[in-house]
Amino acid sequence: MAAPRSLEEMNFMTDKAREIDDTGDYFTWIACNDKEVEETWECDGQEGREPFLEWDLASGQPDSISAQSESGSCHSRLTLECSCPSKWQLREKECYILTPSPHTWNQAKSACHGMGGKMAAPRSLEEMNFMADMARKVDSDYYAWISCNDKEVEGTWVCDGQDGSEPFLKWADGQPDDKGNHQDCGQIAARYRDKMDDVGCDNMHPRWTVCVRQAACTYGLIQPRH
Ligand SMILES: [Ca+2]
Numbered sequence: 672m673a674a675p676r677s678l679e680e681m682n683f684m685t686d687k688a689r690e691i692d693d694t695g696d697y698f699t700w701i702a703c704n705d706k707e708v709e710e711t712w713e714c715d716g717q718e719g720r721e722p723f724l725e726w727d728l729a730s731g732q733p734d735s736i737s738a739q740s741e742s743g744s745c746h747s748r749l750t751l752e753c754s755c756p757s758k759w760q761l762r763e764k765e766c767y768i769l770t771p772s773p774h775t776w777n778q779a780k781s782a783c784h785g786m787g788g789k790m791a792a793p794r795s796l797e798e799m800n801f802m803a804d805m806a807r808k809v810d811s812d813y814y815a816w817i818s819c820n821d822k823e824v825e826g827t828w829v830c831d832g833q834d835g836s837e838p839f840l841k842w843a844d845g846q847p848d849d850k851g852n853h854q855d856c857g858q859i860a861a862r863y864r865d866k867m868d869d870v871g872c873d874n875m876h877p878r879w880t881v882c883v884r885q886a887a888c889t890y891g892l893i894q895p896r897h
């Protein structure tokens with residue numbers, strides 16, 4: 672059984688756990704325990720130095736790793752706490768903001784960079800709905816640029832900021848239609864029931880742009896209450 676020897680290693684473990692269970696409420700045994708002497712923590716596999724322990728008294732955080740003795744009497748949780756710059760909205764480990772346009776797609780992309788982020792593209796239906804909710808709150812008939820485009824090769828869509836080889840694309844009915852043979856940039860819009868549409872990259876109609884940046888996150892462990 673492993674015990675993290677550094678914050679990097681602990682972060683690595685939490686990332687692994689989250690890959691397997693991304694419900695935000697996973698629990699993983701680690702080898703730390705104070706079974707011998709109460710309040711004297713020992714961690715198997717940490718090679719005889721002072722144990723690495725990163726405790727945090729905060730509670731109720733969404734992401735947790737727990738360390739429990741066999742009896743279940745000791746219980747601690749690894750927590751993740753993230754924050755965003757003012758006006759940015761936190762979702763998981765990222766921050767989102769809606770910038771007002773009108774801007775062409777290229778200008779909108781630069782605007783995101785200028786704010787320390789990048790133009791966003793949803794990687795899941797949940798993330799797309801989150802973006803749509805943000806936009807609906809400020810504009811019930813919103814149109815918002817996303818980074819998906821087929822500028823390079825007509826019909827081959829690429830989305831900056833998505834990992835993996837296959838882009839996540841969720842088109843509105845009848846889209847993408849490359850109307851007028853010049854629609855190469857992606858938007859989501861209330862009018863398209865929060866799904867994607869292709870639109871001309873110089874079109875000024877999208878009045879918003881979704882930008883995203885990494886949140887500042889710190890990890891800690893909740894000390895068990897006895
Ligand atoms: Ca084209």
Ligand SMILES: [Ca+2]
Nearest residue numbers: 821849854855
């Ligand atoms: Ca096109």
Ligand SMILES: [Ca+2]
Nearest residue numbers: 848849869870
């Ligand atoms: Ca279209």
